[in-house]
Amino acid sequence: MMTRATGILRELVGFQSVVGMPNGGIVEWIADHLRSFGVTAHILPGPEGDRANLFATIGPADRPGYILSGHMDVVPAREAGWDGDPFLLRIEGDRLYGRGTTDMKGFLAAVLAAVPSFLARPLSSPIHLALSYDEEAGCRGVPHLIARLPDLCAPPLGAIIGEPSGMRAILAHKGKAAARVTLTGRSGHSSRPDLGLNAIHAMTEVQQAAVTAAIDLAQGPFETEFEPPYSSLSIGTIGGGQAVNIIPELCSLELETRAISSVDPEALLAPVREAAEALASKGFGVDWQVLSAYPALSLAPSSPLAGLLKDLTGIEPLAAVSYGTEAGLYQRAGVEAIICGPGDIARAHKPNEFILASELAACQSLIEALGRHCRRDA
Numbered sequence: 587m588m589t590r591a592t593g594i595l596r597e598l599v600g601f602q603s604v605v606g607m608p609n610g611g612i613v614e615w616i617a618d619h620l621r622s623f624g625v626t627a628h629i630l631p632g633p634e635g636d637r638a639n640l641f642a643t644i645g646p647a648d649r650p651g652y653i654l655s656g657h658m659d660v661v662p663a664r665e666a667g668w669d670g671d672p673f674l675l676r677i678e679g680d681r682l683y684g685r686g687t688t689d690m691k692g693f694l695a696a697v698l699a700a701v702p703s704f705l706a707r708p709l710s711s712p713i714h715l716a717l718s719y720d721e722e723a724g725c726r727g728v729p730h731l732i733a734r735l736p737d738l739c740a741p742p743l744g745a746i747i748g749e750p751s752g753m754r755a756i757l758a759h760k761g762k763a764a765a766r767v768t769l770t771g772r773s774g775h776s777s778r779p780d781l782g783l784n785a786i787h788a789m790t791e792v793q794q795a796a797v798t799a800a801i802d803l804a805q806g807p808f809e810t811e812f813e814p815p816y817s818s819l820s821i822g823t824i825g826g827g828q829a830v831n832i833i834p835e836l837c838s839l840e841l842e843t844r845a846i847s848s849v850d851p852e853a854l855l856a857p858v859r860e861a862a863e864a865l866a867s868k869g870f871g872v873d874w875q876v877l878s879a880y881p882a883l884s885l886a887p888s889s890p891l892a893g894l895l896k897d898l899t900g901i902e903p904l905a906a907v908s909y910g911t912e913a914g915l916y917q918r919a920g921v922e923a924i925i926c927g928p929g930d931i932a933r934a935h936k937p938n939e940f941i942l943a944s945e946l947a948a949c950q951s952l953i954e955a956l957g958r959h960c961r962r963d964a
């Protein structure tokens with residue numbers, strides 16, 4: 587027999603809500619589903635116009651409550667190795683296969699399956715569902731939702747970000763910023779370098795600045811909960827040129843930083859940006875584009891939210907993880923945030939991504955326990 591959470595997960599997996607694409611289908615389905623329980627969903631379109639965040643409240647919105655946060659987008663499923671259609675939930679024993687089952691439609695399904703229990707008796711503190719788009723593109727959607735929170739609800743007590751953590755609460759992750767630099771020089775025949783401007787040659791100065799910055803960062807400062815315990819910087823791609831006998835007009839490079847919690851990730855890119863912009867004085871066109879950025883998460887182990895999750899999970903929170911989430915953006919907006927969700931992050935972004943039905947059930951139980959906590963003084 588299929589549980590309520592599994593049935594909802596099957597519906598959610600069926601929407602190809604791939605990052606960077608319109609997401610009206612999944613948003614409408616979730617809004618309709620909530621409406622069938624008498625819960626009103628606010629559909630909050632982003633500036634792109636064709637995709638939206640979704641926010642809904644169960645209980646008194648004018649009182650402080652808890653946000654359950656998840657993203658509706660998934661990474662594409664073009665990688666080889668899938669044994670079936672990634673957008674058709676496939677059940678084999680306890681395993682539920684499909685794109686997004688772990689990251690993170692499983693959490694969304696568990697939350698939606700818990701809604702009837704929230705409604706069974708009045709909540710004294712509300713529970714909010716905050717579902718975002720384009721998280722997989724560097725958390726691009728959720729800032730538009732967070733900006734609307736003051737209109738939507740009283741300042742929340744905390745946000746639980748349901749990224750896969752094996753249902754153990756996580757207090758910290760690094761921040762990240764990614765950027766692309768493009769240099770435009772002047773093309774020509776390679777026999778006359780004196781007449782051209784070689785964009786690949788010029789990019790070596792940007793690379794050198796990046797490598798120097800990366801070496802400096804490894805010297806500290808340190809925060810020992812992270813691996814590695816320092817901020818890092820890495821060039822991920824470089825491209826340019828057409829043929830060996832043509833002076834390359836264009837060269838572009840993409841790099842990212844991962845910052846410990848006391849450091850602003852975008853600030854770490856500054857020396858690289860300066861090196862790029864200095865090339866303008868040599869006649870190059872310089873374009874600097876920030877691709878994505880989100881701050882680190884750092885929640886004190888003594889915070890009430892950490893204490894609540896310790897009680898709900900029955901296990902001490904984990905200090906830190908290496909992947910990033912929307913949690914740092916909530917924290918920066920003044921909302922305490924913690925990560926706790928079903929499944930193993932190691933299964934995410936891979937063929938045959940799956941979640942266990944037992945993991946879904948455990949997540950739903952925890953969320954229902956949060957509901958009981960929210961009516962403790964009713």
Ligand SMILES: [Zn+2]
Nearest residue numbers: 657689690749
């Ligand atoms: Zn995710």
